[in-house]
Amino acid sequence: MLQVTNVSKVYPTPRGPLEVLTNVSFSLAPGQAAAMTGPSGSGKTSLLCMLGALDAPSSGTVTLDGRDPFALAPDQMAEFRNAQIGFVFQDHCLLPQCSVLENVLVPTLVARGGDPGETMRLARALVEQVGLADRIDHRPAALSGGEKQRVAIARALVRQPRLVLCDEPTGNLDQATAASVAALLLDLHRRQQNILIVVTHSERLAAQFPIRFEITDRRLRRLP
Ligand SMILES: Nc1ncnc2c1ncn2[C@@H]1O[C@H](COP(=O)(O)OP(=O)(O)OP(=O)(O)O)[C@@H](O)[C@H]1O
Ligand SMILES: [Mg+2]
Numbered sequence: 001m002l003q004v005t006n007v008s009k010v011y012p013t014p015r016g017p018l019e020v021l022t023n024v025s026f027s028l029a030p031g032q033a034a035a036m037t038g039p040s041g042s043g044k045t046s047l048l049c050m051l052g053a054l055d056a057p058s059s060g061t062v063t064l065d066g067r068d069p070f071a072l073a074p075d076q077m078a079e080f081r082n083a084q085i086g087f088v089f090q091d092h093c094l095l096p097q098c099s100v101l102e103n104v105l106v107p108t109l110v111a112r113g114g115d116p117g118e119t120m121r122l123a124r125a126l127v128e129q130v131g132l133a134d135r136i137d138h139r140p141a142a143l144s145g146g147e148k149q150r151v152a153i154a155r156a157l158v159r160q161p162r163l164v165l166c167d168e169p170t171g172n173l174d175q176a177t178a179a180s181v182a183a184l185l186l187d188l189h190r191r192q193q194n195i196l197i198v199v200t201h202s203e204r205l206a207a208q209f210p211i212r213f214e215i216t217d218r219r220l221r222r223l224p
Helices: 044-051 074-084 100-108 116-129 145-157 175-192
Strands: 002-013 016-028 033-037 059-064 085-088 163-167 195-199 211-216 219-222
Touching: 002 044, 016 044, 016 059, 016 211, 033 044, 044 163, 044 195, 074 085, 085 145, 100 116, 100 145, 116 145, 116 175, 145 163, 145 175, 163 175, 175 195
Parallel strands: 016 219, 033 195, 033 211, 085 163, 163 195
Antiparallel strands: 002 016, 002 059, 211 219
């Protein structure tokens, strides 16, 4: 369960404190998927960073399965983030010198324990599920934009995180490719029963989600 309680974000700036989010509260259970929309600058990326333990809320709390990552020691927090949270960004940030399979395996490199054979099987299965079995040895430079984004999705899911956060995952893709990447995200979400949150400017993408949130004027509200 993801529980967000009265989260606010204030950035210090030379011109004084800038409040971008005020008293954001919501919860999502495993198996639930939500789209998040809002104007540019409304605080969507800021919120995702707090949900993903990349940035602390100015006030309020975020817990995942009852655990507050900011209450952990720094190394435990890094492990928590790596194991529990999957990120997909608009710019896929793949390692150029690594193959598709190696890129998908990156999050598993720092994982303690686990069965290497099982990890490799899951990574290969994910590469297949995202439709890149015949590109598994390609480096990112030898992939299309949509293919790179599918590698990024497989990488985000390889540790089977509880929470998957996507920031405009289809922002750089044409409409048909965007639709297939979105369908893939939802399909893998159903298989892994994670909590999926997708930030998007695309009404078409947002409409595919059973739960919808909108951020306007520093507030988050759930759309009916
Ligand atoms: N580190 C920071 N310091 C000061 N202000 C910041 C910082 N990061 C973001 N902001 C400001 O906070 C506001 C929200 O930014 P954020 O990136 O969360 O918006 P967004 O909804 O993701 O926008 P977009 O749709 O354009 O990506 C913006 O006005 C931005 O200028
Ligand atoms: Mg943003």
